[in-house]
Structures are given as structure tokens and as C-alpha cells.
Amino acid sequence: MTISCGVLPVLEPEDQEHAYEMGDYEGARARWCPGCGDHSILTAVQRLLASEQLPPERTMFVSGIGCSSRFPHYLNTYGFHGIHGRALPIATGIKLTRPDLDIFVVMGDGDCTSIGAGHWIHALRYNLDIVVMLLDNGIYGLTKNQTSPTTPQGHPSNTQPHGSWLPSLNPLTTALGVTNASFVAQTAEWIPSHLYATLRAARRHRGLSFVRILQRCPVYSSAVYMKAVQDPSRIALLAHDDGVVVPELEKVYKNHVAHNPHDLEAARRVAESTEHVNLGVLFADPSRPRYEDLRRVPPRTADERIHLLDAELDRYAV
Amino acid sequence: MPSDPRVQQALTALDRPIAEFRALMEGALRQADAFLEQQMADEPARVKRAAAALGVFGASHIDATRFAALHVGTRTATEPSLAALRRAVDILRQMADRGDNLFLAEVTSGAKIGAVVESALAMIGWAFGAIIVTDLVRGGRYVEADHASMLDPLQFGGWNRSERRAAPPLVVRVAGASVRATDLASFADGHVKLVLVVSGDCAPAPLARLITPGTFVVQTTDGSGLDRVALFDGPAFAALMPAGAATFVHDPALGRESWQRLTVSFIPDAPKKAVGAMSTWQQLEELKQLADLARTPFAVPNAGGNAAPAMGASDAADRIASWLLTQSGLGGTA
Amino acid sequence: MPTLTEPIAAPAGRATGVPPTILTKREHTVEIVSDSGEGAQRCGQIFGAVSAKMGNGVWTVEIIPAEIQPPPRIPEGASGYRVRVGAGPVTNWGDATNLALAFNEQVLLARHRLNALADDAILLVEDKWATSEDADIRAAWEAAMVELSTRHYRIIPVPMEAECLLLVDNPRKGKNMFALGMLARVYDRDCDRIKEQIAFTFRKKSEAVYNTNVQLFERGYEWAETNVDVRIHVPLQKIDEKLVVMNGNEAIALGAIASGMDMCAMYPITPATSVSHLLSEVFEKFGGIVHQAEDEIAAAGVAIGSSYSGKVAFTVTSGPGLALKTEFLGLAVMTETPLVLVDVQRGGPSTGLPTKVEQSDLLAALYASPGDAPHIVIAPATIEECFHVMITARRLAEAFRTVVMVLTDANLATGVTPFKRPTPELHWQAEPVDLSAVPVGTKAFQWDPQTGLSRRIVPGQANGMHTLTTLSHDEGSKVAYSSGVHQRSSAARSRKLAVLQSLLTPPPVYGDATGDLLVVGWGSTKGAIEEAVDRMRAEGLQVSSVHLRFLSPMEPGLKPMFTQFKKVVTVELNYSDEIGDPYVTEENRRLGQLAWLLRASTLVDVDCWTRVPGEPLRPGSIVDAIKDRMPTRGAK
CATH class of the missing domain: 3.40.50.920 (Rossmann fold)
Structure with a gap:
């Protein structure tokens, strides 16, 4: 459905109740580097689209600029590969106009937490019903190795060769600090089943679902997540029935933290903690107001609008 | 009918989805009109239209003849498809002319609520068919043999996924004795929204039987909560009940467990007499069902100030549980 | 020692029984100036509206103080309203003011120093400052009179406050109605119409407020009757068509509604913001929304997202906002997304003169977006055109799949003049965008080799899936870096302007x-x-x-x-x-x-x-x- 008469909802002539398979969502062949974590995220997303049976023509991927922002090209859905840092305003405009579309926003760490940080904060507050994926490899990859806000302190790059000067920005605490943020989760691309389950929880959440996906860049920041990849004991899975539950992972990942995602204070503690890399849903509150609901107005037909405009013009009549 | 203030209240609460459906019909009509005009009109008429579309400013600076020529290229439709398009336009105009009555149904005495809703939705289905035909003809995809039947009324059972999603709400005026909630269960799909305006004697919680995990269900006596029906992204049932009925809201968005989703704000005294075909036992069974669904299965731990809001329902559930204890003598005696 | 005010005070009053001089003028410019907050603008608005209703041509402009909360009695604080009335249509604010009514001599001085007053202007000025208990104020008054005496002004002191105090306790509120009464007498305005307008202005206040204001108005009228010896007669014309009176920003807002657009994304900026004020009040009735974005960039992005998904949306801004929007302007051109961008120009560069008129954004409007980003730029010339241009802009944005910039300025935005009442027409509102399935293989940019035009595909259309990209792309919206493709796609985007130019009729x-x-x-x-x-x-x-x-x-x-x-x-x-x-x-x-x-x-x-x-x-x-x-x- 739409917020106004400008756009009609799509009615299909024939009963097109056919089941979509993963292949139905494949676009151009992905051209990320071999070993890039983005490949795994693409697969998880295709699996999600198929499992949720989202019609490709009513599914929309919006991205900015960066390695990760090539994402829409590799899917057979509608895509908008925009400009650096500005995916969220575009997605906001689309969602306000077309609440019927399933919208996914794909951003890198430079895109989201640096040049687009202003939009990020406000999008969290608008709380539109969209999925926002931060593909965080802690580096600028497309422009070849520059420090990003999430680059770990001390990690060298072409712009800060003696190591990043500042402590890295924590996207989770930032997101959880924003008024009206309604869903914050963290997952890692090298644990595909957790990634998939987290994305599914995000897609099913009503409101803006912010998912930080730890993503390896084998070329410029392979060290960033190396220890967590190699040593499962560095990872802790957040456990709760309203969070992400992946039984098959419990054998490999032995650290389980009971965490109620409805508890914002606890979520902020988890986001701050550095003891482990915490994966799962940190916070979810489906009751927070969604901007597209607040702004939905009854559409008016062209005739009604003419009638109303006549009345309006009368206010200015001489 | 619309003069009934409670019917008006229901229509007002559903203003937006009703307006959206109207806009859907009107949009199809305008597209069809524009297409027919292009097919039929001679060049002067097309130019006149282009000039009008450019507005007063545009028409005084832009050559409308050449502007109109930029956009010819529309395919020529066959005579049978144009005939179908004209019929579709007629149907849509008739529907539009019905105004609010298109979204209103009344269960007269002796009629079955399921059948009344079915025939009201069949009218909507008719409009859907007409809208699709306008699309098919404009897109050059209309095939008489395959698509002609789309210009007939279409029962809800035949609606496809997108039609169920685009369904407008329906307000149903019904006497309490005629409310058979189970007859409505099959309409829970897509975005179908049924709002019953109930008058006279009625069982206290007839809609309790319609509570399923993905369906929004609300019973209200003062209209509160009806606005949430319009906003819900899925099927919904609502009843504007006579005073004294149970009031509750079941919102699927609020959690995975029924006690998280269900907020019961009022439970009346035990039913004392049969209403229509509903015995007191059956009526009590609905109240118990409500209490069962609302009961918190465990003590909710103190979750700080940010507990899920649905947890507030536990209070009401506890009250219902204690009420049930006091009423336990009644069980099975009806 | 005689004060300097004595010699000019003398001719003000007129002896009982001597008829006033009647000056007949084809046009006359009057202004009311005061410290801000004293209601001079309201007085001017009522005077302008009633003059238009009576059959004078009218052009009004606001006199806006340079500071937001200026202290009282300084020239920089001059706030007010300037009304040019004419026997025929008035198309601009004219040259100099012929009659000014000032609440203190300092704001009058400001107008004098700006060369805003005609050499023979009649100046009605509150005279309580001449006898103030404060010696500094008395000195300031006298210095001002000396400065004003360098021109041939005719100064008429008016005991405005003293007169108002006979009716109300706080003359600061209500002096403007007394002033309105004086002007009504001097210009022979229709008192019933003025009372109607007062009632409309104070419609949200109590009847007592209305009554007080009418009493003050009548007092001013009577005072001028006995004490002002001149009458200005600007012949009236019979009004034979329906007229509306509004400023250019209101015209832009109502024009946007008339065009069927229903999404305005904006960020507050002077002098564009008032477009969104009107829209915020009425747009939802029409099924539209005003989205106040987090910044100028996001406002453009939201409008583009909305347009892309099936609308034509618009955004309004002024110079500094335009600078920020250029990034998205390029995006809209590259992705061929329709967009209407209104720039209400003000003085620049940078923050410049936020409330003042200038036409310095023209080259930026055409060329500010890096890379070759051809798009349409239209400038309405009148307030009436501000209304009608929006309908054309929306239509062209859609027909040519590109950005249409509408350049107005602070003069149009805040000027108020009557014009022929528009008659809304169904065809001004485009039909809803087609969301039906497209044939398999339809490309996102099926550029016509002659015109560069292509059909817009909107999300939701089956078989139309593609990824719009701001990178150089081919017909299928596939990223393509080869020189052949970039030459071809650049030509398609550019050709659209040549096509539009071929449709334009030469200006008269x-x-x-x-x-x-x-x-x-x-x-x-x-x-x-x-x-x-x-x-x-x-x-x-x-x-x-x-x-x-x-x-x-x-x-x-x-x-x-x-x-x-x-x-x-x-x-x-x-x-x-x-x-x-x-x-x-x-x-x-x-x-x-x-x-x-x-x-x-x-x-x-x-x-x-x-x-x-x-x-x-x-x-x-x-x-x-x-x-x-x-x-x-x-x-x-």
C-alpha cells in the first residue's frame, strides 16, 4: 500500500503464487576480492530472501559507495546504488512513499559511521521499517586502504601509516544511544548460520533493524578480526528466546551470555564490554513509533484535491 | 447506515485504508481514461490535453503540439480489449459512486454473517478484476479468452496474494445474536480488516475465538484501539461492542507469546443467559480462552525500566486468573 | 531656546473648516516602520489587502530588520511594510516611498539613510520622543530632525501614544491600529472592509480584542480627519475577475499542490522556509507530507527516493542549501530521477544576506554540480508565475526524467500582490505512475537515439528489476566504464535539453x-x-x-x-x-x-x-x- 494516490499498489493479474528459490535473487556475478566477507553476506541475504519468499520486484536494496555498496548489483531485485554516505536519505524517501516495499540498506563503515554518520543517527531515530546492514571491515577498501572510524587504534593504513591515532568508534554504543532506536544486533560473516538468523530477526522486526556485520577484508584489514575468527572462545553468543538462537553453534561457541534484548541498560553494557566479541540481538523494542506510521495520511483523489484546493484558494481571495 | 454514529466512528478510524483503496480505483480510472483518450482522440484533442497538462505557465512557453508528439508511440489496442477496458471503467465508476457504502455491509435478521461478508468482498473482488484489466489492456497483454472473466464479481476464495494484501477494510453492522466469529476466520489473510459494529445482546468476548498469532484482534466498547486496526500490517478483526462486553487488544507485533501480545482491559461478570445460539457455557468458554491466552506463564523478572510493554498485560492476566478461580463453580454447568 | 521640532510641527494641524488638499496620484507608495514587534507589518498587510479588494493595483514588501531581536530605537531595527498602490496593476515595488508612518524617528532615519524616501515624502512620526524624560532620547530626536532636514520631507508629528492611552493601558499593542486608522483616512479606504480584515486578523482572539482594535482604528481615523491636511486619491478600477492575494512562497506551495505533488522534503532556510510553513499546515489534507530532514543533503535525498519510487517530489532551499544539494542534484541527473528543486535566492556568497533579494545563484543553478549534469532551470517572473510554474516543472521533470530547478528570489518570496485566481484543473495532476509488469528484458534506460528520452521504471513493476547506479552505466543500468558508453549516455542526458529547447516558443x-x-x-x-x-x-x-x-x-x-x-x-x-x-x-x-x-x-x-x-x-x-x-x- 502507499501513502498517497500517486502510486498504485501492484496487483498481479494471474495468481503468481510460485515459490522463489535462491537463484531467483541472483544478479550479476559478484566481483569482490576472493576471500572478501561480502560474498558470505550476499549468500546469507539470498537465503533470507528465499526463506522469506520476498517477491524480487517488491524488494529493494539501497547502498552508498564503497566495496559493500556494490551489493545491489549482485541481486535480482530493485537496487539503488547511490552516493557515498547517502543511502539512508534515499531509503527514507522510498519507504515513506512505498511502505509496501521491503527495503534493505547496505553500507560500509566509512559510508555509515563517517561521511553518512549524520543520516545514520537520524535514521535510527526515524525508525522506519527497514533493515540496515553495516558491513564493517574497519577500513576503506574501494579507495585502497585508508583509516575509517572503526579501524582499531594502532592499525596502520595509507592515511595513518603509523597506526590509527584514535580509539575506534563503537557503532553499537552509538546506535544504542540514539533515542527511538528499536533494534540493534551484531553478527559476523564468518559464522553464516548466525548471520542468516540475525538477518532474519532483523527483517522480521518492525522498525529500523540495525545490524553490524563484522566483515573481513583479506586485503587491507585481515588482522582486525583474525583472532576472533581463529579462536571461538573470543566470541560470546547472546542467548534469549527473543534474540537469535542457533543450536548448531552451541558446540563450537561455548560462551553464552543470557541477555534480554528488551533491556536497554543491559544492551548498553553488552555493547561496551570488550571481554568478548558479543554476537546476537542486543536490543529490540517493536513498540517504538515508526516514522512511516506517524506520517501516513489518507490519499486524496484528483477530484478531491481540486475541491480542497479551491477552498484553499478562497482563503486568499480578494 | 452511515448515519449510525458508531458506524461513522468505525469508518473514521479506517479513513486511511479506505482512502487508499479509493485512490487505487481512481488511479486506475485516470490511467484508463488517459489511455482511452489517446486511443480515440484526434490530434487537436491530444494537443489540447498536452497543453492542459503543461499548465498555464508551460502552455505559454512550450509548443503543445510538439510536446504532445513527443509522447505518442502508445500502442494501439484491439477493439475487444478496448471494449473490456470500457467495461472495466464502468465497473470502477459504479464502485466509486457507491462511496462509503462499498465498505459497509449489514447483517439483516436471518442472514449469516459469513455470507454477508463474502458477498461484500465479492464486490471488492470485482473492482480488483477491473483494475487488473485496465493494466492488461494498457500493457497490450489483455487476452479475451483468459481475462474476460475478471470483469465478474470475485469471491474472496479466489483472491490472489496481492489482492488479499490490497483489500480495503469492511465495516459490518450486526446484531449481537448474529455474531458467529468462527464464520469469519477464513477471511484472516493479507490485509483484510473486518470491523463489526455490534448492537443488542451479545456474548461478552466473541472475537476471542479469532485470536491467532498473526491476527490483530480488538474488542472495544468506546472505539479505542480501532485506529490501530488501520495501522496493522496484516489481517485484523475488530468489534465495536455494546457496553458491558469484554475489551481487549491482541497485537501480534508485541511478542512471540500470547501473553505478550494480548492486553485485556475489562472482563465482565459471568454470562447469565444464552445469546442467539450461544449458550452461557460457550460464552464462558470464550472468556476462559481469553484468560488462558493472557496468563503470564512465569513471574516476569524485573527487567529495569525498559521491559517489553506487553508485560503490562500480566496484571490483567492475574486479575482474570483470580476471577476464574472465583467463577470455577460455573465451569461445565451451562 | 526653541527646539528644532517647532518649525515643522506648525503645519501639521489644519484649522477647522479648511478642507484638506486632495492629491490625485496614478500610484503612491506608503510604508509603516517601527521597532520589530510593534505590529507595523500587520498594519501594512491589512492596508494592502483592503487596497487590493477596493480595486487598486498593489505590491507589498516586508521591511525586515537586520537583526533578529534588535534593541528598540535603533536604525538597524527598522521593521515594517511597504505598500505601493496604483490606479492600474502594480508589478514591482517602485522607486521611493511617498508617505511614511514611523513609530519612532530612528527607524525613519534608517529609511532615509537607505534612500528609501522620496525627496518630497510626507512623514508621519510619533512625537512622544521629542519630550521624553530621557535626555539621550530627546537629543537623538533632535539630531535625527537635523539629519532629516537635509531633504524636502514634510514631517507631521503625531501624538500616537498619547491618543492610544486614552483607550488602552498598553499602547505598544494597538498603536498599529491607530496608524491604520490614519492611513485609512488619508487614502480614503473602505472602513467596513478594514473592519472585516481586522476581524479576520484577530479571528483566533476574543471579541474584546477585536473591539479594542476597532476603537483604536477609529480613533486614528478621526485624528487624521481633524489633524492631517492632505488626502491621497489613487483612482480605483472595477475588479471584473476573481483575484487572489498572496506572496511568492505561498504561490509556490499552492502550485505544488495543484500539480499533484505530495512530498516536500526540506530543511529550514531563509527565505525559502515559509513554503513549508504553509504546506505543513494544509498538505496532509491533500494526502501530502512535508518531511523536515536532518539536513539539506538529506532533504534532497528523501525527495529523490520518493520520486524514484513513483512520485515527483520536490525540495525547497536557498543559496547555502543549494550548495549542499548539488551532490544529489548530480545523482538525480545521472539516474534520470525526476525532481523539482526550488531555490529561493538570497544574497550571497555563503551566508550572505539571508533575508535580502539577489539573483546570484544562476550560474550555480546551471553548473554547480560537478561533471556534466544537464538539467532544466526555469525562473518565474511574477508571483502569479510562481504558482503556475510548479505545474510545468513537475510535468517536465517527469516527461524528461530529470531535475527541474525553479529559481525564485526573496523579492518574489515576500512580495505580495493580487493576481487572477487560478482555476485548478484535473490535468495539472499527472496520472499515477504505471506499476504494471513490463515485458521481460525491458531496460532501465531505453534511450531513444533521437531524443535521449526513456521510459521510467519504478520498483514494484514485475520484470523491471535493475540496479540504478550513479556510476557511468549503459542502457541496462549496468556499470560501464568504456568511453563509448559514457559518450552515448552523456549524449542521451544532454539531448533532452536540446529537445526541450526545440519545443520552446521564442520570448516576445x-x-x-x-x-x-x-x-x-x-x-x-x-x-x-x-x-x-x-x-x-x-x-x-x-x-x-x-x-x-x-x-x-x-x-x-x-x-x-x-x-x-x-x-x-x-x-x-x-x-x-x-x-x-x-x-x-x-x-x-x-x-x-x-x-x-x-x-x-x-x-x-x-x-x-x-x-x-x-x-x-x-x-x-x-x-x-x-x-x-x-x-x-x-x-x-
Whole structure:
């Protein structure tokens, strides 16, 4: 459905109740580097689209600029590969106009937490019903190795060769600090089943679902997540029935933290903690107001609008 | 009918989805009109239209003849498809002319609520068919043999996924004795929204039987909560009940467990007499069902100030549980 | 020792029984000035509205203080309203004020120093300051009177506050109604209409408030009856068509509604913001929303997202906001997403003169987006055109799949004038976008090789899936870096402007089609330029003018038109060097912005006369400047 008469909802002539398979969502062949974590995220997303049976023509991927922002090209859905840092305003405009579309926003760490940080904060507050994926490899990859806000302190790059000067920005605490943020989760691309389950929880959440996906860049920041990849004991899975539950992972990942995602204070503690890399849903509150609901107005037909405009013009009549 | 203030209240609460459906019909009509005009009109008429579309400013600076020529290229439709398009336009105009009555149904005495809703939705289905035909003809995809039947009324059972999603709400005026909630269960799909305006004697919680995990269900006596029906992204049932009925809201968005989703704000005294075909036992069974669904299965731990809001329902559930204890003598005696 | 006020106070009152002098004028400009918050603007608005209703041509402008909360009684705090009334249509604010009514002498001084007052202006000024207990105020009054006495003004002291105190306790509120009463008497306005307008103005207040205001109004009227010895008669015309009165920003807002657009994304900026004020009040009734974005960039992004998904959305801004939006402007051109972008120009560069008029954004409007980003730029010339241009802009944005920029300015935005009431038409609102399935294999940019036009595909359309990209792309929206593709796609985007230009009708010449000098203008200066041309032609000078609406693509037929004149001069509200200024030569002279464009597109040696006074051009100044530039007779 739409917020106004400008756009009609799509009615299909024939009963097109056919089941979509993963292949139905494949676009151009992905051209990320071999070993890039983005490949795994693409697969998880295709699996999600198929499992949720989202019609490709009513599914929309919006991205900015960066390695990760090539994402829409590799899917057979509608895509908008925009400009650096500005995916969220575009997605906001689309969602306000077309609440019927399933919208996914794909951003890198430079895109989201640096040049687009202003939009990020406000999008969290608008709380539109969209999925926002931060593909965080802690580096600028497309422009070849520059420090990003999430680059770990001390990690060298072409712009800060003696190591990043500042402590890295924590996207989770930032997101959880924003008024009206309604869903914050963290997952890692090298644990595909957790990634998939987290994305599914995000897609099913009503409101803006912010998912930080730890993503390896084998070329410029392979060290960033190396220890967590190699040593499962560095990872802790957040456990709760309203969070992400992946039984098959419990054998490999032995650290389980009971965490109620409805508890914002606890979520902020988890986001701050550095003891482990915490994966799962940190916070979810489906009751927070969604901007597209607040702004939905009854559409008016062209005739009604003419009638109303006549009345309006009368206010200015001489 | 619309003069009934409670019917008006229901229509007002559903203003937006009703307006959206109207806009859907009107949009199809305008597209069809524009297409027919292009097919039929001679060049002067097309130019006149282009000039009008450019507005007063545009028409005084832009050559409308050449502007109109930029956009010819529309395919020529066959005579049978144009005939179908004209019929579709007629149907849509008739529907539009019905105004609010298109979204209103009344269960007269002796009629079955399921059948009344079915025939009201069949009218909507008719409009859907007409809208699709306008699309098919404009897109050059209309095939008489395959698509002609789309210009007939279409029962809800035949609606496809997108039609169920685009369904407008329906307000149903019904006497309490005629409310058979189970007859409505099959309409829970897509975005179908049924709002019953109930008058006279009625069982206290007839809609309790319609509570399923993905369906929004609300019973209200003062209209509160009806606005949430319009906003819900899925099927919904609502009843504007006579005073004294149970009031509750079941919102699927609020959690995975029924006690998280269900907020019961009022439970009346035990039913004392049969209403229509509903015995007191059956009526009590609905109240118990409500209490069962609302009961918190465990003590909710103190979750700080940010507990899920649905947890507030536990209070009401506890009250219902204690009420049930006091009423336990009644069980099975009806 | 006599005070300086004595000699000029004497002629104010008129002896009982002596009839007042009646001056009949084709047009007259009156202004009310006060400290901000004293209600001078409200007084002026009512005076303007009633004058229009009675059958005078009217053009009003706000006098806006330079500071937000200026202290009282300083020239910088002058706030008010200027109303030019005429026996026929009034198309601009005119030259100088003929009658000013001031609540203190300091704000009057501000107007004097700005050269806003005619040499023979009648000045009605509150006189309580002359006898203030505060010696500094008395001294300031006397100094002001000395300064004002350098001109031939006729100063009439008015005991406004003393008179108001007879009716109310706090004359600060209500003095404006007393002032309105005086003006109503001097200009012989219809008192019933004024009372109606007072009732409308105070419709949200109690009846007691209305009654007090009417009493003050009547007191002012009676005071002028006995004490002011002059009456101004501006003949009325019968109004035979329905008129509306509004400012340009209101016209933009209502025009947007008339065009069927229903998404306005914006960020507050002066002087554009008031477009969104009106829309925020009424848009939801029409099924539309105003989205106040987190910044100017996001406002453009939201509008583009909305347009992309099936609408034509619009955004409104002013200079500094335009600077920020250029990134998204390029995106919209590259992705061929329709967008209407309204720029209400103000003084620049940078923060510049936020409340004042200028036409300095023209080149930025055309070229600010890096890379080749051809798009349409239109400038309405009147407040009426502000309404109608929105319908055209929406239609062209959709038909050409591109950005349409609408350039207005602070003069149009805040000027108020009556114009023919628009009759809304169904076809102004485009049909909803087609969301039905497209044939398999349909491409996102099926550029017509002749016109560069292609069909827009909207999310939701089955078989139409593609990824729109801001990278160089081919017909299928596939990223393509090869030179062939970029040449072809650039040509398609550029061709659309050539196509639009081929549809435009050459602009008409105002005056004779041949002559000594042709003035070329654009935007809000039309009324002042044409009035100046009328005056010069009345003096026998062979001057004509032409006014341009389309700046990109440039209107057709200009070169042959220009060759019919010995000289072509643009008149613009932007900065240009003057020959004779230090260091300035023919070679390095920076020209008016339209002059650059016209030289490039016509290869004619176009001259310019431009100014950045922070106020609209006065017809008289244009006359003086053009006379200076007249070619010597016989030269070619």
C-alpha cells in the first residue's frame, strides 16, 4: 500500500503464487576480492530472501559507495546504488512513499559511521521499517586502504601509516544511544548460520533493524578480526528466546551470555564490554513509533484535491 | 447506515485504508481514461490535453503540439480489449459512486454473517478484476479468452496474494445474536480488516475465538484501539461492542507469546443467559480462552525500566486468573 | 531656546473648516516602520489587502530588520511594510516611498539613510520622543530632525501614544491600529472592509480584542480627519475577475499542490522556509507530507527516493542549501530521477544576506554540480508565475526524467500582490505512475537515439528489476566504464535539453522589435524593468526589453532578436565589475550571470548593468543606468 494516490499498489493479474528459490535473487556475478566477507553476506541475504519468499520486484536494496555498496548489483531485485554516505536519505524517501516495499540498506563503515554518520543517527531515530546492514571491515577498501572510524587504534593504513591515532568508534554504543532506536544486533560473516538468523530477526522486526556485520577484508584489514575468527572462545553468543538462537553453534561457541534484548541498560553494557566479541540481538523494542506510521495520511483523489484546493484558494481571495 | 454514529466512528478510524483503496480505483480510472483518450482522440484533442497538462505557465512557453508528439508511440489496442477496458471503467465508476457504502455491509435478521461478508468482498473482488484489466489492456497483454472473466464479481476464495494484501477494510453492522466469529476466520489473510459494529445482546468476548498469532484482534466498547486496526500490517478483526462486553487488544507485533501480545482491559461478570445460539457455557468458554491466552506463564523478572510493554498485560492476566478461580463453580454447568 | 521640532510641527494641524488638499496620484507608495514587534507589518498587510479588494493595483514588501531581536530605537531595527498602490496593476515595488508612518524617528532615519524616501515624502512620526524624560532620547530626536532636514520631507508629528492611552493601558499593542486608522483616512479606504480584515486578523482572539482594535482604528481615523491636511486619491478600477492575494512562497506551495505533488522534503532556510510553513499546515489534507530532514543533503535525498519510487517530489532551499544539494542534484541527473528543486535566492556568497533579494545563484543553478549534469532551470517572473510554474516543472521533470530547478528570489518570496485566481484543473495532476509488469528484458534506460528520452521504471513493476547506479552505466543500468558508453549516455542526458529547447516558443519583445537598446532580464525584475522601459519609451528613447523564463535550455530565437538592436544589456540583481573600476578591463571584467550565458549562446557582445543592493531594483535606477548606456545615435 502507499501513502498517497500517486502510486498504485501492484496487483498481479494471474495468481503468481510460485515459490522463489535462491537463484531467483541472483544478479550479476559478484566481483569482490576472493576471500572478501561480502560474498558470505550476499549468500546469507539470498537465503533470507528465499526463506522469506520476498517477491524480487517488491524488494529493494539501497547502498552508498564503497566495496559493500556494490551489493545491489549482485541481486535480482530493485537496487539503488547511490552516493557515498547517502543511502539512508534515499531509503527514507522510498519507504515513506512505498511502505509496501521491503527495503534493505547496505553500507560500509566509512559510508555509515563517517561521511553518512549524520543520516545514520537520524535514521535510527526515524525508525522506519527497514533493515540496515553495516558491513564493517574497519577500513576503506574501494579507495585502497585508508583509516575509517572503526579501524582499531594502532592499525596502520595509507592515511595513518603509523597506526590509527584514535580509539575506534563503537557503532553499537552509538546506535544504542540514539533515542527511538528499536533494534540493534551484531553478527559476523564468518559464522553464516548466525548471520542468516540475525538477518532474519532483523527483517522480521518492525522498525529500523540495525545490524553490524563484522566483515573481513583479506586485503587491507585481515588482522582486525583474525583472532576472533581463529579462536571461538573470543566470541560470546547472546542467548534469549527473543534474540537469535542457533543450536548448531552451541558446540563450537561455548560462551553464552543470557541477555534480554528488551533491556536497554543491559544492551548498553553488552555493547561496551570488550571481554568478548558479543554476537546476537542486543536490543529490540517493536513498540517504538515508526516514522512511516506517524506520517501516513489518507490519499486524496484528483477530484478531491481540486475541491480542497479551491477552498484553499478562497482563503486568499480578494 | 452511515448515519449510525458508531458506524461513522468505525469508518473514521479506517479513513486511511479506505482512502487508499479509493485512490487505487481512481488511479486506475485516470490511467484508463488517459489511455482511452489517446486511443480515440484526434490530434487537436491530444494537443489540447498536452497543453492542459503543461499548465498555464508551460502552455505559454512550450509548443503543445510538439510536446504532445513527443509522447505518442502508445500502442494501439484491439477493439475487444478496448471494449473490456470500457467495461472495466464502468465497473470502477459504479464502485466509486457507491462511496462509503462499498465498505459497509449489514447483517439483516436471518442472514449469516459469513455470507454477508463474502458477498461484500465479492464486490471488492470485482473492482480488483477491473483494475487488473485496465493494466492488461494498457500493457497490450489483455487476452479475451483468459481475462474476460475478471470483469465478474470475485469471491474472496479466489483472491490472489496481492489482492488479499490490497483489500480495503469492511465495516459490518450486526446484531449481537448474529455474531458467529468462527464464520469469519477464513477471511484472516493479507490485509483484510473486518470491523463489526455490534448492537443488542451479545456474548461478552466473541472475537476471542479469532485470536491467532498473526491476527490483530480488538474488542472495544468506546472505539479505542480501532485506529490501530488501520495501522496493522496484516489481517485484523475488530468489534465495536455494546457496553458491558469484554475489551481487549491482541497485537501480534508485541511478542512471540500470547501473553505478550494480548492486553485485556475489562472482563465482565459471568454470562447469565444464552445469546442467539450461544449458550452461557460457550460464552464462558470464550472468556476462559481469553484468560488462558493472557496468563503470564512465569513471574516476569524485573527487567529495569525498559521491559517489553506487553508485560503490562500480566496484571490483567492475574486479575482474570483470580476471577476464574472465583467463577470455577460455573465451569461445565451451562 | 526653541527646539528644532517647532518649525515643522506648525503645519501639521489644519484649522477647522479648511478642507484638506486632495492629491490625485496614478500610484503612491506608503510604508509603516517601527521597532520589530510593534505590529507595523500587520498594519501594512491589512492596508494592502483592503487596497487590493477596493480595486487598486498593489505590491507589498516586508521591511525586515537586520537583526533578529534588535534593541528598540535603533536604525538597524527598522521593521515594517511597504505598500505601493496604483490606479492600474502594480508589478514591482517602485522607486521611493511617498508617505511614511514611523513609530519612532530612528527607524525613519534608517529609511532615509537607505534612500528609501522620496525627496518630497510626507512623514508621519510619533512625537512622544521629542519630550521624553530621557535626555539621550530627546537629543537623538533632535539630531535625527537635523539629519532629516537635509531633504524636502514634510514631517507631521503625531501624538500616537498619547491618543492610544486614552483607550488602552498598553499602547505598544494597538498603536498599529491607530496608524491604520490614519492611513485609512488619508487614502480614503473602505472602513467596513478594514473592519472585516481586522476581524479576520484577530479571528483566533476574543471579541474584546477585536473591539479594542476597532476603537483604536477609529480613533486614528478621526485624528487624521481633524489633524492631517492632505488626502491621497489613487483612482480605483472595477475588479471584473476573481483575484487572489498572496506572496511568492505561498504561490509556490499552492502550485505544488495543484500539480499533484505530495512530498516536500526540506530543511529550514531563509527565505525559502515559509513554503513549508504553509504546506505543513494544509498538505496532509491533500494526502501530502512535508518531511523536515536532518539536513539539506538529506532533504534532497528523501525527495529523490520518493520520486524514484513513483512520485515527483520536490525540495525547497536557498543559496547555502543549494550548495549542499548539488551532490544529489548530480545523482538525480545521472539516474534520470525526476525532481523539482526550488531555490529561493538570497544574497550571497555563503551566508550572505539571508533575508535580502539577489539573483546570484544562476550560474550555480546551471553548473554547480560537478561533471556534466544537464538539467532544466526555469525562473518565474511574477508571483502569479510562481504558482503556475510548479505545474510545468513537475510535468517536465517527469516527461524528461530529470531535475527541474525553479529559481525564485526573496523579492518574489515576500512580495505580495493580487493576481487572477487560478482555476485548478484535473490535468495539472499527472496520472499515477504505471506499476504494471513490463515485458521481460525491458531496460532501465531505453534511450531513444533521437531524443535521449526513456521510459521510467519504478520498483514494484514485475520484470523491471535493475540496479540504478550513479556510476557511468549503459542502457541496462549496468556499470560501464568504456568511453563509448559514457559518450552515448552523456549524449542521451544532454539531448533532452536540446529537445526541450526545440519545443520552446521564442520570448516576445516588450516594446518594438528593433531599436537602440534591448534590456534582457530574468526572474523577479520583470516588473521594474518593464516599468523603466515604459518611462524611457515615453521619453522617446528606443528601448525595448525581453524577459527570459527558461535559462536551461536557453530560450530560442535570441540571436536574431539581439541583432535588431544596437546594444543589448542585461539588468540583474547580482554582482558585476564596472569598466572604470580599479584594475577592471574589458578582458578581466566579470559580468552579470545572465550576460555570461547570453554571450556564450549568442556570440553577441552583451553588456550588463547589475547591482547587489539587498533590495529589489527600482525602475528609476534602471532608467538612469540604461540612459547611461544608450548607444550614440547612428552608431551600430
